[in-house]
Amino acid sequence: MSDFILSCCSTADLTKEHFEEREISYICFHYEMDGKQYDDDLGQSMPFEEFYKAMANGAETKTSQINAEEFIAYFEGFLKQGKDILHVCLSSGITGVINSARIAKEELEERYPDRKILVLDSLAASSGYGLLMDRLADLRDEGKSIDEVCQWAEEHKLxxxxxxxxxxxxxxxxxxxxxxxxxxxxxxxxxxxxxxxxxxxxxxxxxxxxxxxxxxxxxxxxxxxxxxxxxxxxxxxxxxxxxxxxxxxxxxxxxxxxxxxxxxxxxxxxxxxxxxxxxxxxxxxxxxxxxxxxx
Missing domain, CATH: 3.30.1180.10 (Hypothetical Protein Tm841; Chain: A;domain 3)
Known part of the structure; x- marks a missing residue:
């Protein structure tokens, strides 16, 4: 059993089953369709076919990233279990979500000084980001440490x-x-x-x-x-x-x-x-x- 949590955002666009099988945790972005709020929860709240059909028919959508408070609540659940965390974010070239994750990291490191929280910019998106996460899960399963997995990701993400x-x-x-x-x-x-x-x-x-x-x-x-x-x-x-x-x-x-x-x-x-x-x-x-x- 690994001593750290491998984590990403829902925008890595793999299936819920894939994330669960590879033991990759994720936190959900949010979107709004015609004024109604939803979590970007891998098609659970709204099936993808329905989502794209609505867009094709003129539905208005807008998105919102994960805020620092949400990251704090999400990360803290793992820290309380005595786990370290490697969280890989959606590309900073697309969104500023990594800033929220870093704010949460700084606050939680004060509360949990014995725990390690690493936040990494994937410079990737959608299932490309997912392909990166899948490789990191391979490295974790081979017995690589949290620092080794993070270093590999930094060196190879491009x-x-x-x-x-x-x-x-x-x-x-x-x-x-x-x-x-x-x-x-x-x-x-x-x-x-x-x-x-x-x-x-x-x-x-x-x-x-x-x-x-x-x-x-x-x-x-x-x-x-x-x-x-x-x-x-x-x-x-x-x-x-x-x-x-x-x-x-x-x-x-x-x-x-x-x-x-x-x-x-x-x-x-x-x-x-x-x-x-x-x-x-x-x-x-x-x-x-x-x-x-x-x-």
Whole structure:
């Protein structure tokens, strides 16, 4: 039994069952839909299909991060059990939630001077963040200490690649990531932007690709370009999708065909309600280990 808790935010976008099986604890972000408050609790309060259908029908969403008081209550439960904590946060390039976690850490370290609380910036998001957590669980299960696991995460988190595309630009325009003019032209020309997460953990548009068929090929080409050992990649690959499973399945089929040494089948998850509130339906994201992200 490990002497520390491995923890993250619900925005790591794995299933409740996956978190439980790997003994990874999580704390939930929050979102609001048409004025009603919900926890981002991995589709428990509102099934993902229902969530994305509502967005497609015009429901208004907004999100709120976890505050310091919530982190204090969450962390303290583990500290009272005599456990140390390694908490990995959603990328600081997307949210300031790490600041709340650090405030909680400072306050609780005064109350529990014999306990260790480590707070780490993942510089990752969605099931890419989940892929990082899964690897950290492997290291913990191998008997690595909390400091060793934390150090490994700091040294290797930029080896985690996130590539994603969207076939619906509505919510990217709403959020200001794509201008209205560009969005209009993109819609007319059937452009599907290909984006990734940079070395600062921010979402960056990289390419404008015309037609869904071409962007699906392009995203798998990016995996071939950057993955460890190229076509001999032998690690795990995750995909997350926001109400467009068939598109995600098409990407997964291409990955499984092109990378025969893949560790198991591609795991397809939902983009959770926090990140999905900003992407809307129609986004597919591909995550894998590869060369270090340098820009």
């Amino acid at each position: 080896n985690l690649h996130h590539w994603f595309f969207s076939t619906d630009l509505t919510f990217y325009i709403k959020g200001g990531r794509i201008s209205k003019a560009s969005g209009f032209i993109g819609g007319v020309l059937n452009i599907c932007p290909l984006l990734n997460v940079d070395n600062n953990g921010k979402l960056i548009p990289r390419f404008k690709i015309r037609t869904k068929k071409k962007v699906i090929r392009a995203i798998v080409d990016k995996m071939e370009e950057f993955a460890d050992n190229g076509l001999d990649y032998s690690d795990k690959c995750y995909i997350s999708q926001s109400g467009c499973y068939e598109d995600a399945r098409e990407v997964a089929n291409l990955v499984e065909a092109r990378f025969p040494k893949l560790k198991g089948k591609v795991e397809i998850n939902y983009v959770g309600t926090t990140i999905g509130s900003h992407t809307g339906p129609g986004t597919v994201a591909l995550f894998f280990w590869g060369s270090k992200r340098i820009n």
